[in-house]
């Protein structure tokens with residue numbers, strides 16, 4: 001169930017020198033009402049931690065979307081039911097204002113700028129591992145635990161963030177922006193397990209949520225239609241209609257808003273052409289969407305901004321590592337050069353990559369370890 005070379009499990013109470021003080025180690029478990037955080041709570045309570053469940057209410061859910069998102073009344077009810085069955089205290093924290101400012105407004109503003117946002121990273125950075133972590137420490141907790149599939153290696157002087165063992169579930173991509181200091185205060189008890197193992201544990205523990213379906217990708221977009229969601233929040237002037245042109249400047253059509261496009265997109269362009277076309281670039285200044293054939297999407301590298309480094313402050317020279325440029329996809333070999341200002345990174349891929357999408361995260365790995373990451377500013381051809 002866990003990788004033997006890595007001490008990624010929370011410190012075991014059996015190892016504690018002073019059991020009496022260790023049993024009082026408080027851990028706040030972020031409980032979404034899903035199976036992963038339920039099992040997280042079950043494991044930690046079972047290990048003797050003074051576990052406290054907290055569910056964050058992040059947005060108000062339209063009735064038709066109940067049970068499909070993490071903060072619907074049904075989910076809060078499920079989280080409370082699991083906490084009750086584990087006999088741990090449970091609270092709901094209302095973070096709707098912070099979520100609107102830090103996640104939803106960012107999400108919409110990125111589309112306004114012709115970029116493709118990653119709200120899960122923003123939620124981790126600003127809600128879970130900032131506001132909720134601070135709240136947890138203020139409540140006297142030593143740790144905040146979540147059901148993320150990622151590991152923290154505590155065997156060295158400083159904790160390292162590692163990929164989750166279950167490669168289909170690995171969520172380390174969403175965690176590159178955590179403050180380095182936070183790693184010492186976070187527990188990911190599921191990182192060494194597969195999803196099947198997590199469900200088995202949930203069944204063995206008799207948890208209400210054992211068979212609960214996976215949550216949808218973008219929790220606050222009811223029904224999954226994010227374009228309609230964004231369109232509703234953009235004013236008429238912000239929709240930026242414009243032309244669809246080829247890379248050689250041929251005008252192929254018009255569109256009614258750049259928020260409807262993502263670099264790499266093929267479907268839904270509404271064009272008929274002699275070869276399949278993909279969005280290559282989006283120009284917010286005049287609303288132009290540039291399209292090209294498959295080969296025209298290839299980039300030799302990228303520039304990333306607002307980088308956060310977990311494994312170093314600033315390396316002395318270029319580093320051979322791997323980069324993941326979208327959640328769905330494996331890390332690919334690259335040469336990473338961190339700029340004089342270390343919040344900027346320059347990346348050269350070993351082999352060209354298609355659809356390098358501004359606004360998405362570029363996350364750097366060396367094997368299992370997450371070195372850090374940043375936000376894709378632009379591809380380099």
Ligand SMILES: Nc1ncnc2c1ncn2[C@@H]1O[C@H](COP(=O)(O)OP(=O)(O)OP(=O)(O)O)[C@@H](O)[C@H]1O
Nearest residue numbers: 030031032034035036037055056070146147148215
């Ligand atoms: N609204 C919330 N309140 C408290 N914690 C949350 C909330 N949403 C997510 N989390 C925490 O973040 C973790 C990862 O969230 P994500 O939405 O990626 O979960 P998931 O894989 O669907 O997990 P789960 O099965 O626990 O819902 C959860 O396991 C949980 O610990």
